[in-house]
Amino acid sequence: MDLRIFTEPQQGAGYDTLLTVAKATEDLGFDAFFRSDHYLRMGSADGLPGPTDAWITLAGLARETKRIRLGTLMTAGTFRLPGVLAIQVAQVDQMSGGRVELGLGAGWFEEEHKAYGIPFPKEKFARLEEQLAIVTGLWATEVGHTFDFRGTYYQLSDSPALPKPAQTKVPVLIGGHGATRTPRLAAQYADEFNIPFASIEDSERQFTRVKAAAEAAGRRGDDLVYSNALVVCVGKDDAEVARRAAAIGREVEELKANGLAGSPAEVVEKIGKYEATGSSRIYLQLLDLDDLDHLELISSKVLPQLNRA
Numbered sequence: 001m002d003l004r005i006f007t008e009p010q011q012g013a014g015y016d017t018l019l020t021v022a023k024a025t026e027d028l029g030f031d032a033f034f035r036s037d038h039y040l041r042m043g044s045a046d047g048l049p050g051p052t053d054a055w056i057t058l059a060g061l062a063r064e065t066k067r068i069r070l071g072t073l074m075t076a077g078t079f080r081l082p083g084v085l086a087i088q089v090a091q092v093d094q095m096s097g098g099r100v101e102l103g104l105g106a107g108w109f110e111e112e113h114k115a116y117g118i119p120f121p122k123e124k125f126a127r128l129e130e131q132l133a134i135v136t137g138l139w140a141t142e143v144g145h146t147f148d149f150r151g152t153y154y155q156l157s158d159s160p161a162l163p164k165p166a167q168t169k170v171p172v173l174i175g176g177h178g179a180t181r182t183p184r185l186a187a188q189y190a191d192e193f194n195i196p197f198a199s200i201e202d203s204e205r206q207f208t209r210v211k212a213a214a215e216a217a218g219r220r221g222d223d224l225v226y227s228n229a230l231v232v233c234v235g236k237d238d239a240e241v242a243r244r245a246a247a248i249g250r251e252v253e254e255l256k257a258n259g260l261a262g263s264p265a266e267v268v269e270k271i272g273k274y275e276a277t278g279s280s281r282i283y284l285q286l287l288d289l290d291d292l293d294h295l296e297l298i299s300s301k302v303l304p305q306l307n308r309a
Contacts, residue, residue, distance in 0.1 A: 001271060001275055001279075001280060001281070001282065001306045001307075002031040002032070002280065002281040002282070003030050003031060003281075003282055003284060003298070003302070003303055003306065004030060004031050004032040004033070004034055004069070004281060004282070004283045004284065005021065005022075005025045005030050005032070005033050005034070005283075005284055005286055005295070006034045006035070006036075006073055006229055006283035006284060006285045006286065007021060007033070007034070007035045007036070007285075007286055007289060008035075008036045008038070008285065008287060009035055009036065009038075009051070009052050009057070009289075010036060010038035010039065010040060010041050010042070010047060010051050010112075011041055011042065011043075011045040011047060011287065012041065012045050012046055012047050012048050012049075013052070013289050014049045014050075014052065015052055015057060015060060017289050017290070018035065018052065018057055018061070018289070019060065019061065019064055020289075020292070021033070021286070021289050021292070021295070022061045022064070022065055022068070022070075023064070023065065024292050024295050024296075025068055025295070026065050026066065026067055026068045028295055028296060028298075028299035028303075029299055029303060030068065030295075030299065030303070031068065031069060031281075032068050032069035032070065032071065032101070033061065033065070033068050033069075033070055034070070034071045034072060034073050034101075034103070034283060035054055035057060035058070035072060035073075036054070036072070036073060036074075037054040037072050037074060037075045037076050037079065038051065038076075038109060038112055039051040039079075039112045039115065039116050039118075040109065040111055040112035040115050040116075042109075043249075044249065054072050054075060055072075055075075055088045055089070055092060058070050058071070058072070058092050058096075058100065059091070059092045059095055061096075062092050062095040062096035062097075062099070062100070063095055063096075065096075065099075067099075068099065069099050069100070069101055070092070070096055070099055070100050070101070071100060071101035071102060071103055071171075071173070072101075072102065072103045072104075073103045073173070073175070073194065073196070073229055073283060074103040074104055074105035074173070074175060075102065075103060075104050075105065076105060076106075076107035076108075076109075077104060077105060077106050077107050077124065077127060077128045077131050078106070078107030078113060078118060078119065078120060078121070078124065078127075079107065079118060081154075082130070082131040082134035082135050082154060083134060083138065083154075083156060083159065085104075085131070085135055086134065086135045086138040086139060087163065089102050089135070089165065089170060090139065090163045090164060090165040090170075091163060093165035093166045093167055093170055094163065094165065094166045096166070097166060098165070098166035098167040100165070100167070100170060101170065101171040101172075101173060101192075102135070102170055102171070102172050102173065103172075103173035103174075103175065103194065104128070104131065104132060104135070104172065104173070104174065105128065105174070105175065105176065106124040106125050106127070106128040107120070107124055108124075123153070125181060126152065126153070127153045127154075128185070129185060130149075130151040130152070130153050130154050131154070132172070132174075132185065132188075132189045133149065133151070133189075134149050134151075134154060134156060135172075136172065136189060137149065137161075138159065138161045139161070139164065139165060139169075139170060141159075141161035143162070143164065145161070146158045146159055146160060146161065147159040147160075147161040169191070171191040171192060172189055172190055172191050172192070173190060173191070173192045173193075173194055173227075174186040174189060174190040174192075174193060174194075175193060175194035175195055175196060175229075176195070176196075177195065177198065177202070177206065179206075179209060182210075183206075183209040183210040183212070183213035184213050184217075186210050186213065186214070186224065187210065187213035187214040187216065187217040187219060188217060190224055191224065191225065192224060192225040192226070192227055192281070193206075193207070193210045193224050193225070193226055193227070194226075194227045194228070194229060194283070195207070195227075195228055195229075196228075196229040197229060197230065197231070197258065197259075197285075198228065199258075200273050200274060200276075200277060203228055203274060203277045203279060204277040204278070207226045207277055207278045207279070210224065210226070211224075211278075225280060225281060226277075226278045226279050226280060226281075227279055227280065227281035227282065227283060228274050228279050228281075228282050228283065229282075229283040229285060230258075230259045230260050230274075230282060230283070230284065230285060231248075231250075231255060231258070231259035231260070231261075231284075231285040231287065232259060232260045232261070232267070232284040232285060232286060232294075232298065233245050233248070233250070233252075233255045233259065233260070233261040233262075234260070234261070234262070234263070234264060234267050234294065234297055234298055234301075234302065235262075235263065235297070236263070236264075236297060236301075237263070241261060241262055241263070244288065244291065244294060245261070247288050247291065248287040248288055259285070260282070260284065264297070264298075264301035264302045264305070267298075267302055268302055268305045268306065271302075271306065284298070
């Protein structure tokens, strides 16, 4: 079971904070550092000092880290033209020495689009499908050849399809709860399918749908990595769990029901239940980015139990 750290910087974190967390992620033995792609805070957070751009952040971290994977859950398709996104991700992959992964979604948070003047089209899913075809098509085009695309929303002519990523294949993540179109899109384009903030039962149901869609598309169901994103709140005792829950404005029992919360033993037990559904990777949504002791506790008391032979 891989454990990855997943941050929500729009809630209030500048680059220096993210760099500190990313370096701790690497030093403490976690597999990867991922971040959301949002420009506006949600809920009661103040969002200070203001939003950071996902791919500019990852470019910086690419030069400041050496081992961990870096990526997005999820890049909003509404924010970037697909040809430009292909260039950005390829460049950051080169800057990292081949450690980047692209999570790409349709975009959903209308308020942030209004706040920063970003168009919010109605036909987001159909656009996402074309975006995936373009990004992966550009990367797959051999050097010296050109790429053309004629879609409803995007048209590319005689693209040199450069630059290329450092990796032969940048892993593409697709996720969500949709019952039909999402599994079909994952079956066609994804290396990993992620379901965010889902119960064990809903995870198993959605993984089954994606596996069936993959097989219908001529792939094996287990060709994909299956993963969960879950809020995390671990403490060495009840008081520490309660303190960490209060710091992020959540209730302990709610966190235990909907995420990974409690003692290290409780969290390991619940991760095991997700693993039984076919999940092999957990993105730990870390909401208090100043609490590095939380990361150290997970590293020393949870991670070793998951990696025992």
